[in-house]
Amino acid sequence: MNRLKKTDRPYDIVLFGATGFVGTLTAEYLAAHAPGNLRWAIAGRDRRRLAELRDRLPGGDRIGELRADVSDPASLRALAGQARVVATTVGPYVRYGEELVAACADAGTDYVDLTGEPEFVDLMYVRHDARARETGARLVHACGFDSVPHDLGVLFTVRQLPEAVPLTVDGFVTADAAFSGGTLASALNQFARLRPMRAAARDRRRHEPRVPGRRAAAPTGAPRFAGEVGAWALPLPTIDPQIVKRSARALPRYGPDFRYRHYAAVRHLPVAVGGIAAAGAVLTAAQVPPARRWLSGRLRPGDGPSAQKRARSWFSVRFVGEGGGRRVRTEVSGGDPGYDETAKMFAEAALCLAFDELPPTSGQVTTAVAMGDALIERLSGAGIRFRVVAGR
Numbered sequence: 001m002n003r004l005k006k007t008d009r010p011y012d013i014v015l016f017g018a019t020g021f022v023g024t025l026t027a028e029y030l031a032a033h034a035p036g037n038l039r040w041a042i043a044g045r046d047r048r049r050l051a052e053l054r055d056r057l058p059g060g061d062r063i064g065e066l067r068a069d070v071s072d073p074a075s076l077r078a079l080a081g082q083a084r085v086v087a088t089t090v091g092p093y094v095r096y097g098e099e100l101v102a103a104c105a106d107a108g109t110d111y112v113d114l115t116g117e118p119e120f121v122d123l124m125y126v127r128h129d130a131r132a133r134e135t136g137a138r139l140v141h142a143c144g145f146d147s148v149p150h151d152l153g154v155l156f157t158v159r160q161l162p163e164a165v166p167l168t169v170d171g172f173v174t175a176d177a178a179f180s181g182g183t184l185a186s187a188l189n190q191f192a193r194l195r196p197m198r199a200a201a202r203d204r205r206r207h208e209p210r211v212p213g214r215r216a217a218a219p220t221g222a223p224r225f226a227g228e229v230g231a232w233a234l235p236l237p238t239i240d241p242q243i244v245k246r247s248a249r250a251l252p253r254y255g256p257d258f259r260y261r262h263y264a265a266v267r268h269l270p271v272a273v274g275g276i277a278a279a280g281a282v283l284t285a286a287q288v289p290p291a292r293r294w295l296s297g298r299l300r301p302g303d304g305p306s307a308q309k310r311a312r313s314w315f316s317v318r319f320v321g322e323g324g325g326r327r328v329r330t331e332v333s334g335g336d337p338g339y340d341e342t343a344k345m346f347a348e349a350a351l352c353l354a355f356d357e358l359p360p361t362s363g364q365v366t367t368a369v370a371m372g373d374a375l376i377e378r379l380s381g382a383g384i385r386f387r388v389v390a391g392r
Helices: 021-033 047-056 073-081 098-107 118-135 148-158 181-191 194-207 240-250 269-286 289-298 307-312 340-355 372-381
Strands: 011-016 040-044 064-067 083-088 110-113 138-140 167-176 215-217 224-226 231-235 257-266 314-323 326-334 385-391
Touching: 011 021, 011 064, 011 340, 021 040, 021 340, 040 047, 047 064, 064 073, 073 083, 073 098, 083 098, 083 340, 098 110, 098 118, 098 138, 110 340, 118 138, 118 194, 138 340, 148 167, 148 240, 148 314, 148 326, 148 340, 148 372, 148 385, 167 231, 167 240, 215 240, 240 257, 340 372, 372 385
Parallel strands: 011 040, 011 083, 040 064, 083 110, 110 138, 167 257, 215 257
Antiparallel strands: 167 314, 224 231, 231 257, 314 326, 326 385
């Protein structure tokens, strides 16, 4: 159990940002799948929208309702003080997220979010990890498609390999899905902040202790044809390799010398070339304020793909791991990655922190470190598939 007793706070979980696109999907998932003894509440700044959401949810009369606003730090401290776990969808996190992280670190409240913003994660480590360790709070970022299937998929792969030897794992992501306005806003904000992002990473390295006798790296691979998956492999500049590297540094099971590389897998060369060109164009446009505003206007926060589109969407992450004379291929797969499955991962991570027997941890930790096998088991039971494809 969470080191807070169930009676210490009125709610096991508070979902902040519940009326947004992913927030609503998460609330619907909790209402449909959470255990009957869960004490939970939805939170946000608009009481009318909160009430409308609660009225639509099964068992809404048993769901609490809290008003909180990112511009009102006192409301965030009050929210953190009422929950054992706070789950927040309110981003871009580098703009709106820090006050809630600080409130949870001070209150000893476990915290999960959906950020894919490296700058935010690094800033929160430098500013709030030490306080969270003092109070026992677990601050777990990137609890959606960034970076649960990659972080836990690598852990699952490592468990198929020998112990106490150097290990390498390559991850190959394939997906067919759309994205929402909130995702676009976060991505553009991140692309526009390359210099602050690098500065935050440098500052983190100055504060982060090194683990003697162990090495973990996540270098950017070069584009190549990957025969092991029969596709062109394009390096993915996401937060996922950084999360995996931090898990490897923290957990001895990854061996004394660990390396992870992260790719998108694309079957056809023209598509691969087009993807590189499109990514470069968006990155360039994000540096120019008028172009960034124009792109932001194409899809506004709160907008997202329809239920029909999400029902046709899917993802697969294939891993190739090697070490100690053994080679293994594994896969993590599921449905719509950005929304339906992200809501599932996010909700199950919050439930895992609230109810499961977990290793004693505190401070800023990854999903593999904080929840590991317990969350793999939860997600497997919820329909996300972890499997060994081949091994020798």
